Amino acid sequence: MRLTLYVWRQPSADAQGDFVKYDLSDVSPDMSFLEMLDVLNANLEELGKEPIVFESDCREGICGTCSMVINGRAHGPESKTTVCQLHMRSFQDGETIYIEPWRARAFPVVKDLAVDRSAFDRIIQAGGYISVRTGSAPDANEMPIPKVESDLSMDAAACIGCGACVAACPNGSAMLFTSAKISHLGLVPQGQPERTKRVKKMVEQMDDELFGSCTNYGECQDACPKGISISFIGRMNKDYMKAKLIEVEEPRKEVESQ
Amino acid sequence: MNLESKVPEGPIQDKWDNHRFSMKLVNPANKRKYRVIVVGTGLAGASAAATCAELGYNVDAFTFHDSPRRAHSIAAQGGINAAKNYQNDGDSIWRLFYDTVKGGDYRSREANVYRLSQVSVNIIDQCAAQGVPFAREYGGLLANRSFGGAQVSRTFYARGQTGQQLLLGAYQALSKEIASGKVNMFNNREMLDIVLIDGHARGIITRDLRTGEIECHAADAVVLATGGYSNVYYLSTNAMNCNVTAAWRAYKRGAAFANPCFTQIHPTCIPVSGDHQSKLTLMSESLRNDGRIWVPKDKNDKRPAREIPEEDRHYYLEERYPSFGNLVPRDVASRNAKERCDAGYGVGATGYGVYLDFASAIGRLGKQAIKERYGNLFEMYERITAEDPYEVPMRIFPAPHYTMGGLWVDYNLMTTVPGLFAIGEANFSDHGSNRLGASALMQGLADGYFILPYTIGDYLARNEPGSASVDAKEFKETKEEVETRTDALVALKGKRPVDAIHRELGRVMWNECGMARTADGLQSALKKIPQIREEFWANASVPGSEGSLNQTLERAGRIADFLEFSEVMCLDALNRNESCGGHFREESQTPEGEALRNDEEYSYAAAWLYQGPDKSPALLKEPLQFENVALTQRSYK
Ligand code: FES
Numbered sequence: 001m002r003l004t005l006y007v008w009r010q011p012s013a014d015a016q017g018d019f020v021k022y023d024l025s026d027v028s029p030d031m032s033f034l035e036m037l038d039v040l041n042a043n044l045e046e047l048g049k050e051p052i053v054f055e056s057d058c059r060e061g062i063c064g065t066c067s068m069v070i071n072g073r074a075h076g077p078e079s080k081t082t083v084c085q086l087h088m089r090s091f092q093d094g095e096t097i098y099i100e101p102w103r104a105r106a107f108p109v110v111k112d113l114a115v116d117r118s119a120f121d122r123i124i125q126a127g128g129y130i131s132v133r134t135g136s137a138p139d140a141n142e143m144p145i146p147k148v149e150s151d152l153s154m155d156a157a158a159c160i161g162c163g164a165c166v167a168a169c170p171n172g173s174a175m176l177f178t179s180a181k182i183s184h185l186g187l188v189p190q191g192q193p194e195r196t197k198r199v200k201k202m203v204e205q206m207d208d209e210l211f212g213s214c215t216n217y218g219e220c221q222d223a224c225p226k227g228i229s230i231s232f233i234g235r236m237n238k239d240y241m242k243a244k245l246i247e248v249e250e251p252r253k254e255v256e257s258q
Numbered sequence: 259m260n261l262e263s264k265v266p267e268g269p270i271q272d273k274w275d276n277h278r279f280s281m282k283l284v285n286p287a288n289k290r291k292y293r294v295i296v297v298g299t300g301l302a303g304a305s306a307a308a309t310c311a312e313l314g315y316n317v318d319a320f321t322f323h324d325s326p327r328r329a330h331s332i333a334a335q336g337g338i339n340a341a342k343n344y345q346n347d348g349d350s351i352w353r354l355f356y357d358t359v360k361g362g363d364y365r366s367r368e369a370n371v372y373r374l375s376q377v378s379v380n381i382i383d384q385c386a387a388q389g390v391p392f393a394r395e396y397g398g399l400l401a402n403r404s405f406g407g408a409q410v411s412r413t414f415y416a417r418g419q420t421g422q423q424l425l426l427g428a429y430q431a432l433s434k435e436i437a438s439g440k441v442n443m444f445n446n447r448e449m450l451d452i453v454l455i456d457g458h459a460r461g462i463i464t465r466d467l468r469t470g471e472i473e474c475h476a477a478d479a480v481v482l483a484t485g486g487y488s489n490v491y492y493l494s495t496n497a498m499n500c501n502v503t504a505a506w507r508a509y510k511r512g513a514a515f516a517n518p519c520f521t522q523i524h525p526t527c528i529p530v531s532g533d534h535q536s537k538l539t540l541m542s543e544s545l546r547n548d549g550r551i552w553v554p555k556d557k558n559d560k561r562p563a564r565e566i567p568e569e570d571r572h573y574y575l576e577e578r579y580p581s582f583g584n585l586v587p588r589d590v591a592s593r594n595a596k597e598r599c600d601a602g603y604g605v606g607a608t609g610y611g612v613y614l615d616f617a618s619a620i621g622r623l624g625k626q627a628i629k630e631r632y633g634n635l636f637e638m639y640e641r642i643t644a645e646d647p648y649e650v651p652m653r654i655f656p657a658p659h660y661t662m663g664g665l666w667v668d669y670n671l672m673t674t675v676p677g678l679f680a681i682g683e684a685n686f687s688d689h690g691s692n693r694l695g696a697s698a699l700m701q702g703l704a705d706g707y708f709i710l711p712y713t714i715g716d717y718l719a720r721n722e723p724g725s726a727s728v729d730a731k732e733f734k735e736t737k738e739e740v741e742t743r744t745d746a747l748v749a750l751k752g753k754r755p756v757d758a759i760h761r762e763l764g765r766v767m768w769n770e771c772g773m774a775r776t777a778d779g780l781q782s783a784l785k786k787i788p789q790i791r792e793e794f795w796a797n798a799s800v801p802g803s804e805g806s807l808n809q810t811l812e813r814a815g816r817i818a819d820f821l822e823f824s825e826v827m828c829l830d831a832l833n834r835n836e837s838c839g840g841h842f843r844e845e846s847q848t849p850e851g852e853a854l855r856n857d858e859e860y861s862y863a864a865a866w867l868y869q870g871p872d873k874s875p876a877l878l879k880e881p882l883q884f885e886n887v888a889l890t891q892r893s894y895k
Contacts, residue, residue, distance in 0.1 A: 035534045045801060063332050121433065125436050129388070140392075154423075190387055
């Protein structure tokens, strides 16, 4: 296969970026998209030129590191497929391909196709966990969980944190990501004690970052390589409304006597 | 130097209890005066960092990823073992211990393995409480499956994403401690050296991968949770960025490296499709429960698989191992596939593949049942190969997957450098020469949640807190060495991409130090490696500068270390003139071609100690005693 690529090159966060054209021949349809870029990069390295920066690690669609917009679509043309799992047989010989980084205010470009997704980490830090000190857990079977809830919780937990939902959303919203974690933990009994506090804090953190709001385009769900359902957003909104209504009564603080 | 394993006295069941009682404790009010560095945020690192922070220590945690959630533990599919005996099928701590020692082909340390089995049950409790969505039965209790040929169902799982879910559990625990301020999280940092003061590990030097800045970090102890080194083969199932650098730097500062030649080759991976291949994809070995492995009986039979009639197929595992059949352990399955392909019977365009056929299972159970069991794996296979495994058999080939070797540690998980600990895949202790399926996740979390947080306290209690500062001259000197090395790498302005050189090294390692090894082959590898190293330093191309994000520079540094480390791996394989587990020396086999151990001469862990540049490392031996599991020859006939 022969391809014409237009790749976004941007030397640093505050530098001006632009598309650079590359012609590539001898592309095998069995290559993954990232292997195709590896070949291009090796060619550049042979010429002593700086290769295109893009991030990847597992190349199996599970770590959530790879991230690029291909011809306007986050992770490219195939549904439920990360770019590392996308193969060149999804493209035509002679095709022109545009490759860009995630575009979102909350994900500033670091260099070329790499962006800073640390906002996601901060949302989890705000409350995306169940507090359980190591060693303090009861026997695992002391808390039976109906299979349906447990499976639904797993559906939400499948999120790989890649950020495609944000990149695909015209508003740059992080609702799908945030709601997936809130639902994962909110659907199971272990997650109940902190449920109210969790949703409040995570949603507030999301709003503090530069993510946009949700206006129900549904692009996030289509772009999600793990098929996370938009229904989790509804669940989060409900939880959030409830949390706002509940006046959390603060118990009296006891003064420690020593 | 003598290797002191520090295994406590007493019957094996009581060792860990006794040890916990005899260890020194750090006074709760003093804990906050200590600082611990944890490098790596996979299962072992994230769980250790979170737990140490909960205990009150200050923790500095490091990852080269952009987020701690991306560590390669995330890719583990199959499951995690625990001796819960929830299935009432005869499992026990003792049985898990026994299976692990035997499965490791008697090259692990009994006391460590027993402790691992003991704490396995606590791991499941901890993870379930964190909200890890383990598979459940309709009654709401946890489901189990039998895995990797185990005769009991002790494997807990979360669809095909067990590693992901366990890692997210640990990542969430870590995130909580980051939010509380007890953990300082450093993303995008690569550890490039260890700083020793008076012989004790007191800090690390890192490079900020985004800015290029070389930084110093001081602490009272350093924990390496930096994973394995399968990428020495270039092609492996490890993630692209997995490397040996942190462990290798530790080695060069005096931490002995044990059993580097013990590597695991996983039998069910998708074969290589061409030169562009950047990594290999593993499919869960649960596939072997229902798939039948075969090759054509005639080498020249080039008919499509479906047109080859039953009588022209060779189901070689079923024929050679009638009682285990397709479920023989990983090393046996891998070696047999290689043997068939080397003999010319391989299938697919490259001839390096064997069939894994579901036709009879589909005939027996129906397509729907197979879809329920393996649907996501079949999809993954089809996505990569464009072949539909419901219609044509899968093609599989073995690939490097896990490394049992690692930094030598004592019972406290401390390396030969005081104050430097190694946990998870980065150490050597629990899997001997072959790891059983679903035991890697178990060991990572055992070390991180339940063992290191205790044993590190014993070390800290014996040392004054806050004794190290980045102003010490040792930091300055080590930092300068790191800068010099980085300068040398970035000065490489030759013509060859670093990956091409890595691929060349990988080919040598795969051919000579892979699934089967010979003295001749290893000796030739020991000649070739220095040549490739020379080629690297003469001709590699590292464009760009060191002052910003430079991925070629990152890879070049890792490859430079692989080019040194691979020599020690070959030396170790050459020294061990016996076959055990994943280490198969062709000189040492039974008349039927099975691995033949030599317990008289090689019942030891081989720990290699750095002696300086251009000198051969010294070999230290830790004798292994088997007081509780009788030594037997493995047989799966
Ligand atoms: S590189 Fe891991 S998901 Fe693509």
